[in-house]
Amino acid sequence: MTDYSIVLKSWRKIFEPDCGTLRDILSPEATASDWQSLLDYLSTDHRIQYSEDGTICSLPPLDTIRQRSEKVSVALSIQMEGYTINSYFFIPGEIEMDLLPDEINSENKAKSVFDFLSSIARVLDKEVFLTGEGVNGNVAQLRSAAVLFVNPARQFSLRPEFANGQEPTAKSAL
Numbered sequence: 001m002t003d004y005s006i007v008l009k010s011w012r013k014i015f016e017p018d019c020g021t022l023r024d025i026l027s028p029e030a031t032a033s034d035w036q037s038l039l040d041y042l043s044t045d046h047r048i049q050y051s052e053d054g055t056i057c058s059l060p061p062l063d064t065i066r067q068r069s070e071k072v073s074v075a076l077s078i079q080m081e082g083y084t085i086n087s088y089f090f091i092p093g094e095i096e097m098d099l100l101p102d103e104i105n106s107e108n109k110a111k112s113v114f115d116f117l118s119s120i121a122r123v124l125d126k127e128v129f130l131t132g133e134g135v136n137g138n139v140a141q142l143r144s145a146a147v148l149f150v151n152p153a154r155q156f157s158l159r160p161e162f163a164n165g166q167e168p169t170a171k172s173a174l
Helices: 004-009 032-045 062-069 107-124 139-145
Strands: 023-027 047-052 055-057 074-080 083-087 095-099 128-132 148-150 156-158
Touching (some): 023 107, 032 062, 095 107
Antiparallel strands (some): 023 095, 023 128, 047 074, 148 156
16 A cells, blocks of 8 residues: 555656646446446435536436436536536446546645545446546556556555655554
């Protein structure tokens, strides 16, 4: 695990803009129950906007979203302070959200992303991964491919090349 202070100090490298590519937030091997727990949490603790074919609607249960996604384009936007996290419900067995690294242009916004990841890990009781766009795999594969990940105990693990030249050391929780 990586000391949280190293994660926070590394925010510029973690969110370095790369020609418009996204950072993905992933929780693989997700069940319908995981998805519904996430939706319940987001609708209670965050400003969200659900849409179908671009038309804003109230957030339905997951089963309805899945049915509608076969006919229309569905999207969930989570309005954070100064940036947005989006989900398009592409893969039923995986929770995937994305954000534009260009929007994470301050330590406060980076901390907000890290707090969000920690909260999701706690809600799902699973590890949550921050990866480059299009990276996928099972939990073991993502542990080595992710920029960072956090477990339900709020312990972070940061890939060494993102740690501003510092080797990850002692574990630390938020």
